[in-house]
Amino acid sequence: MRALIKNGQVIDPGRINQIADVLIEDGKIHTIDSNLESTLKNPESVTIIDAKGLIVCPGFIDLHVHFREPGFEYKETIATGVDSAVAGGFSTVCCMPNTNPVNDSQSITDFILRQAKVADKARVFPIGAITKGSKGEELAEIGELHQAGCVAISDDGIPVMNSLVMRRAMEYARAFDLPVVDHCEDAHLSAGGAMNEGFVSTELGIPGIPNAAEEVMVARNIFLAELTHSRLHLPHVSTIGSVRLLREAKERGVSVTAEACPHHFTLTDEAVRTFDTNAKMNPPLRTDADVQAVKTALKDGSIDIIATDHAPHAVHEKQRQFDNAPFGIIGLETALPLTLNLVEEGVLTLEQAIAKLTCEPARVFKLPFGTLAVGADADVTLIDPKKTWTLEPNRLRSKSRNTPFAGWTMKGQIVKTLVGGRVVYEGD
Amino acid sequence: MGLKRKDLLSISSLSPDEISLILEASEPFKEVSGREIKKVPALRGKTVVNLFFEPSTRTRTSFELAAKRLSADVINFSPSSSSVVKGETLLDTARNIESMQADIIVLRHSSSGSAESLARHVRSSVINAGDGWHEHPTQGLLDLFTIKEKKGRLGGLSVAIVGDVAHSRVARSDIHALIKMGVEVRVVGPPTMIPPFIERMGVKVFSNFDDALPGVDVIIMLRLQLERQGRSLFPSMREYAKLYGLNSERVQRTGTDLLVMHPGPINRGVEISHDVADSCQAAILDQVSNGVAVRMGLMYLLSQSQ
Numbered sequence: 099m100r101a102l103i104k105n106g107q108v109i110d111p112g113r114i115n116q117i118a119d120v121l122i123e124d125g126k127i128h129t130i131d132s133n134l135e136s137t138l139k140n141p142e143s144v145t146i147i148d149a150k151g152l153i154v155c156p157g158f159i160d161l162h163v164h165f166r167e168p169g170f171e172y173k174e175t176i177a178t179g180v181d182s183a184v185a186g187g188f189s190t191v192c193c194m195p196n197t198n199p200v201n202d203s204q205s206i207t208d209f210i211l212r213q214a215k216v217a218d219k220a221r222v223f224p225i226g227a228i229t230k231g232s233k234g235e236e237l238a239e240i241g242e243l244h245q246a247g248c249v250a251i252s253d254d255g256i257p258v259m260n261s262l263v264m265r266r267a268m269e270y271a272r273a274f275d276l277p278v279v280d281h282c283e284d285a286h287l288s289a290g291g292a293m294n295e296g297f298v299s300t301e302l303g304i305p306g307i308p309n310a311a312e313e314v315m316v317a318r319n320i321f322l323a324e325l326t327h328s329r330l331h332l333p334h335v336s337t338i339g340s341v342r343l344l345r346e347a348k349e350r351g352v353s354v355t356a357e358a359c360p361h362h363f364t365l366t367d368e369a370v371r372t373f374d375t376n377a378k379m380n381p382p383l384r385t386d387a388d389v390q391a392v393k394t395a396l397k398d399g400s401i402d403i404i405a406t407d408h409a410p411h412a413v414h415e416k417q418r419q420f421d422n423a424p425f426g427i428i429g430l431e432t433a434l435p436l437t438l439n440l441v442e443e444g445v446l447t448l449e450q451a452i453a454k455l456t457c458e459p460a461r462v463f464k465l466p467f468g469t470l471a472v473g474a475d476a477d478v479t480l481i482d483p484k485k486t487w488t489l490e491p492n493r494l495r496s497k498s499r500n501t502p503f504a505g506w507t508m509k510g511q512i513v514k515t516l517v518g519g520r521v522v523y524e525g526d
Numbered sequence: 527m528g529l530k531r532k533d534l535l536s537i538s539s540l541s542p543d544e545i546s547l548i549l550e551a552s553e554p555f556k557e558v559s560g561r562e563i564k565k566v567p568a569l570r571g572k573t574v575v576n577l578f579f580e581p582s583t584r585t586r587t588s589f590e591l592a593a594k595r596l597s598a599d600v601i602n603f604s605p606s607s608s609s610v611v612k613g614e615t616l617l618d619t620a621r622n623i624e625s626m627q628a629d630i631i632v633l634r635h636s637s638s639g640s641a642e643s644l645a646r647h648v649r650s651s652v653i654n655a656g657d658g659w660h661e662h663p664t665q666g667l668l669d670l671f672t673i674k675e676k677k678g679r680l681g682g683l684s685v686a687i688v689g690d691v692a693h694s695r696v697a698r699s700d701i702h703a704l705i706k707m708g709v710e711v712r713v714v715g716p717p718t719m720i721p722p723f724i725e726r727m728g729v730k731v732f733s734n735f736d737d738a739l740p741g742v743d744v745i746i747m748l749r750l751q752l753e754r755q756g757r758s759l760f761p762s763m764r765e766y767a768k769l770y771g772l773n774s775e776r777v778q779r780t781g782t783d784l785l786v787m788h789p790g791p792i793n794r795g796v797e798i799s800h801d802v803a804d805s806c807q808a809a810i811l812d813q814v815s816n817g818v819a820v821r822m823g824l825m826y827l828l829s830q831s832q
Contacts, residue, residue, distance in 0.1 A: 297723035301538070303638040303659030303698055306722070373639030417617060419637030421658065 099124060101519060103478065104135055106149025110156060110470035111453035120154055122476040125519035130470060149480055152513055155452045156468045157189025157477030159459040160430065161250075161357060162279075162333055162405035165191075165222075167213060168206070169198025174410040174497045176210065179430075180219040182408070182496035184523035186430035187455075187512040189477035190221040190467050191408075195232065196254040202227035202238040207246035219522045220515075221477075223249040223465070225279065228267045232256045237267055244274040249463050250331065252279035255380065255425070257315055259285055261322065268328035277329040277355070277463060282315035282340070283307075283381065292421045294367040294382040302370065304420060307382050313339040320347045323354055331462060332356040334407050336381035338391035345400040355462045356395075357405040360429060360436035361502065363392045369502060375416045375423035376502040379409070393445045396454065402462055404454040406433050410498030428496045435508035438483060442509070448483075476519035485511040529827040533645040533652040536661040537702040545706060549671050552816075552823030558595060559818055568826050569598035575623050576602045578634040578655070579616070584790060584814070585655050585664075589632045592821035598630075616640060617647055624648045630825060633657070638695075651828045653821075659693050665789055666699030668820040670707060672813050673744055676785050681708035686738050687729075688770060689748030689797055690719040690759070696789045697748060701727050714738045715770060718759045735770055739779040746787045747772050747797045763796055773799040777807065785809055 103120040108130060119134035120127065121144075138144055165179035174182075176193075183191050193210065195201030201210065207224045214222035226243030230236045232253040240251055251271055258264045258280060268278050288311040293299050295306025316332060320343060323330035335341060335356045347354050361379065366386050369377040377383060395401040409426025416423050437455060440446045446454070460468030467477050489506045491499040515523035529547060537545070558566055574593040576586050586602060593600045605619055616635065623631060630651045633641050638658030645652040656662040674680050685704055691697040691713050701724075704711045711729040713720060725731055732738035750766060760766045777784050786808045792798055802808060 295722060297726050300692075300721035300724050301698070301727065303657075303661070303695060305659075373642055419616060419635065419643065420639045421637045 099519065100128075100143060101145040101147060102134060102138065103147045103149050103154050103480070106152045106154035106480065108154045108470065109449055109452050111449050111457050114470065115449055120470065120478065122478070122516075122519045125476055127470050127472050127474050127476050129472065147480070147514065151482065153448075153452075153481040153483055155479055155481065156456040156470050157479045157515060157517060158187045158433070158455040159190040159465060159468050160188045160406050160408070160433070161192045161331070161403065161459050161463055163191045163193050163408040163430065164196065164410065164426070165193045166410060167197060168209060173412055176213040176222065177217040178495065178497040179408075180214065180217045180222060182428070182430045182494065183220040184515040184517070185495040185512060186432070187434050187479040187481065187515055188220055188430055189479065189515060189517045190223065190465065192223045192225050192249060192463065194225050194252060194254040195227040196256070200227050200232045201225070202230050202232065202243070204239070204242045204246040207243055207248055211247055220517060221467070223247065223463070225250045225252050227251065228253045228258055228278065229263060234258050234260055234263060237263070237270060240267070240270055240276065241274060244276055248276070249465065250277045250279050252281070252333075255281050257281050257283045257285060261318060264319070265322050265326060268322055268326040268330070272326065272328050275329070275464070277331045279331045279333055280315070280319050281333060282312045282319060284311045284314050287311035287314070291382075292378060293370050294384050296367060296385055298367045298370060302373070304370070307380070309337040309339055309384065309388070312337050312381055313343065316340045316343050320352055320354055324352050328353070330354045333405065334359045334362060334381055335392065335395070335401055336362045336384050336388060338388050341391045341395040341400055344395065345398075348400060355402045356400070357403045358392050358396055358401045359405060359407045360433050361427060363389055363396065363440065364436050365502060373420045374502060375418065375420055376427055376500050376504075378420060378423055378425055379407070379427050380425035393440065396440065397445050402454070403459045404433065404437055405459070406430050408496075410496055411500045413499060416500045427500050427502060428494070428498050431494050431496065432489065432501065432503050432508065434481065434512060435510040438510040476516055478516040479512065480514040482511045482513050484509070487511055528830045530831055532828070532831070533641070534663055534824060534828065535641045535645055535652065535654045537663045537666045537699045537706070538661065540663075540706070542706045545667070545670065545703065548667055548820070548824055548827060549674065551827050552671055552820045555595075555822035555826070556816065556819035558822070559815065564595050565597055566595065567597045569593065569596035569829055572598045572629040572829055573627060574598045574600050574630045574632065574825065575628040576600065576632045577620065577623060578602070578604045580634050580636050580656070582634055582656070585634065588814070588817045589655060589821055592818050592825060595818070596822055596825060598825070616644065620644050620648050624650050630828060653824065653828070656695050659695050659698070661699045662695040663699050664817070664821055664824065665696050666703035667824070668813055668817040669700055669746065669787060670703050671816045671820050672787065672809050673785065675812070675816065676809055677743060683743045684710040684712065684741055685744040685746060686712040686714055686742045687746045687748065688714040688735065688772065689750060691715055691724065691748065692719050692721040693751065694748050700746060701729055705729070712738045712742065716760055735776065736779065739776055740781060742780050742784070743782050744785045744787060745772060745780075749789065749791065750793055750797050752793065767796050771797055771799060772802050774801050774805070777802055777805075787813055790814065
């Protein structure tokens, strides 16, 4: 089985950025060169994909999604989740363990991988729990989770408040070279909070979550990573203070990586003024100063990657009053255009933007994807960078509709997503 | 000129002209409550539903009286708190009520923003009777009405709001209302009870009560939510009363013909001393009777605008 993607602008960050053809053979990248078509042997057996005017890059990798299965299939299943992923250009996703039951055991990991295999679209890598039931008390069987296929450990939305437990988890995970992902939030400081603590929360009378709730835990985790020489990954960095801590830690050589979510570099807490529960997520939308800090950190590399924190919730759940509505928004199908806005604004070059979605996340979790190197699995995303479209929630592939970007004009659209050389998504 | 809006959801969304209009429209209704037959036919044939998801006797009674004195049919609906623990059913409940052709829904709910989200989903007029810590606009209006009645004006006055401003919808509505009408506002309380950046609303912040007293014309004392004790907002009622309670000594220190107000119910001996609560400077009961007049004025205007 062979396919030729011709005349596209091939961007493999740090390696290639030119108009070229990509030849895929047996699910692997075979050759990248100009005018490959004329040199093909048996051209009639090759599927030709014309990519003129399109960007051809490695399939995106999202280190932070919630696919809700098992337990909350009414929000999203693994099947609908990967459907949404490939529609957003993602060929690989890592799903958080906050399912029911929590993914703290080999059997749940096996189940997730089996469902992913049945769905057969994007590659799915589970993230295992740090502690049993994500209760923050006893370590989960991290070694077995690793053997079963988990690529990182995290208690997801539930921060590990006990610093000793966190220290032991980091030490233990080192045996398997697993990154530890901690949702940085001091649960005492954030208790009852539903939005960013600031002038907007003061005016709206909504309980606030101060920046410090994130920052004190970022600081703690950095010190623990330093103590234990482990791999720390910080999800959804949202504050100016976290960025400062991260930058300083990296300068000192601490092994820490970090991600930013598109909503945190696109929106501020002003979006809450209409009490729109789709503007409710955790960490919350912050102020303009925080947004600017996150952008600067993406630019200078203090924040390594972009991840979506895709968090589906049912309509009736998001219809609750603001303080009672669940945290989180879906993000897989809006990540590309929101990231491309950073290119338009001059924050990132196109190549940097693509790197934050491909080779950088691959590096952070040491995944063998996110590259168009010869011999690599042919996970390829084709993008029309100029195409504008309107976000209509009802047309999304995700099972849920909780996006704050309804009605927005988006620029940049996914045309095709290939996983292992197979087209798994094709735009209209 | 009438009020060109379907709902009253907040003071922050009102213009000074609209505020003046409501205050003026309320004046004649004050006289109605003094008559032997306390009833006018302004809302005859209309249905007012008091939808109270939070326990409240005073505000609900005030709205009920106001609607009845306007000859409306009034239904009090207080869904049991157990069925609405999560607040999911607000919209469903409200749609049910709307289907019974309610003209005005008066909503009290523990979630900030609940009145706005309700108003977006129903055709009935919605009056916010308190949403979370957000706003309690009719309280703001009746406080303005009372100050104006007692002081003869609003512009140029100085008003102190004292207590747990962070968790008070009364404080937010009062601040918006007073600032819009040209009043200088001082907020007073321990820093644990003053929300961040509140000075951007146009107020001056004091953590020492005595510093805020000189020249102040009106003091609005907020009710101390006693259940907040033990949540590290203040160490003890004893210390709170000492530092932030209003007593006759502090009344003296203002050096003005002070007006003392309180949204009720008062904690005697905590935020306000006995003698001050019962003094001739206290307008606490006037606030209650003015509350009925202002709510009559408001419902009348809203029914006219439909």
